[in-house]
Amino acid sequence: MKFPQIPRPIASHVGEPSSNFRLFKLALSLYFSALFFSAAAISPALAVDGRAPDRLDFGHMQVFSAGIHSFEADHLHPGRPAVVVQDINLIKTLVRQGVPEDQIVALRDEQATTVNSQKQLHALLQKSKRGDFLFVFIHSHGSLNKGGLVCMYETGGVWTFTDLIAEIEQSFKGARACLCVAACHSGSLIDLLKAQPRRIGYFGVTSVVSALSARTDATADFEICIKDAFGGAPCPDLDGDGLVSFDEFGRYLVDDQSRLFHTQPEYGNTSGFDPQMVINQARPKAGAMDCALVQLNNGSRGRIVRQEGDRVLVRGWRNPNAVLWVPSADVSPLP
Numbered sequence: 001m002k003f004p005q006i007p008r009p010i011a012s013h014v015g016e017p018s019s020n021f022r023l024f025k026l027a028l029s030l031y032f033s034a035l036f037f038s039a040a041a042i043s044p045a046l047a048v049d050g051r052a053p054d055r056l057d058f059g060h061m062q063v064f065s066a067g068i069h070s071f072e073a074d075h076l077h078p079g080r081p082a083v084v085v086q087d088i089n090l091i092k093t094l095v096r097q098g099v100p101e102d103q104i105v106a107l108r109d110e111q112a113t114t115v116n117s118q119k120q121l122h123a124l125l126q127k128s129k130r131g132d133f134l135f136v137f138i139h140s141h142g143s144l145n146k147g148g149l150v151c152m153y154e155t156g157g158v159w160t161f162t163d164l165i166a167e168i169e170q171s172f173k174g175a176r177a178c179l180c181v182a183a184c185h186s187g188s189l190i191d192l193l194k195a196q197p198r199r200i201g202y203f204g205v206t207s208v209v210s211a212l213s214a215r216t217d218a219t220a221d222f223e224i225c226i227k228d229a230f231g232g233a234p235c236p237d238l239d240g241d242g243l244v245s246f247d248e249f250g251r252y253l254v255d256d257q258s259r260l261f262h263t264q265p266e267y268g269n270t271s272g273f274d275p276q277m278v279i280n281q282a283r284p285k286a287g288a289m290d291c292a293l294v295q296l297n298n299g300s301r302g303r304i305v306r307q308e309g310d311r312v313l314v315r316g317w318r319n320p321n322a323v324l325w326v327p328s329a330d331v332s333p334l335p
Helices: 019-042 081-096 114-126 161-171 188-193 216-231 246-261
Strands: 061-067 104-108 133-139 149-151 158-160 176-182 201-206 243-245 266-269 278-281 293-296 301-308 311-316 323-327 331-333
Touching (some): 061 081, 081 216, 176 216, 201 246, 246 266
Parallel strands (some): 133 176, 176 201
Antiparallel strands (some): 149 158, 243 278, 293 301
16 A cells, blocks of 8 residues: 655644644544545444454355154154245255255254264264354254253154254364254253353354243244345345344344244354354345235234235245235234
8 A cells, every 4th residue: 555645744842833743644634534434435334343244155054954843752743744845945045055065964854863863963063174154953842851952753862952062062173153943942052052161153043942842833934034044035134234144133033933923932142153243145125015024804924025016925924835915905014
């Protein structure tokens, strides 16, 4: 950078500064003002400490998913077909965003035994590299036993959150991870993450707080919220800056689940994870009513996916896979 030519100040008696010295101070002030405004022009979004927030690199993302919807044990009821569809859609979304398929492990039902799930996660983490980002999604039944766990496919099979975190801490070579769990009492995962200092920085999202059971009819929508955030949908962009941060992802999911299903989802991060980290660029909204939570004339609730003229496409809360075109006049804002 070429510095401006400024006058050399000359000695002056204490009191009134010389005219040359005043010129020197003016030139210096103009120079640093130019530096400030040029920096502001190229850094529109800044983190709290003044740095531009990090952005997720899908090409350096390791993904582990275990969706268990049928179980060997008869006393564990199967998941809904709508949830199975969203499991598949979530992985497809990550692939479209640029996650290499050889960096994804997606287990379903009988594949997700305790031993195989732990083995597959260990192998995935072993091949990770510095700078990688880990994404883990698990959907199953859950319990508060042993500090929090999820049920695996085989009878009596369980995976404790303590063991899950320990494996990541020991084997993952990256520095940040996002863990999403849809299960009863899944909030105990976030409690454990924050209970002690961690080598890895974590962002956790769970379908309920640790004390509560989950609602099966809310799980598919829980996964859609994850897909919206990582897929660049407009709705999670809460501040309208064209970007979706992890903090916006968490707030969007909590608002969606609590208002549509009256559940209590939870999200949080450890000290090593900046929640302002950008997940993706958000697509712009096509209509003024897009993304609004609404109530229909028949009393059901949903989210407007798209507006076209005097009609809106609503994603229903009973079955998020079913969408319905209704006249705009037939919906009202959800309190």
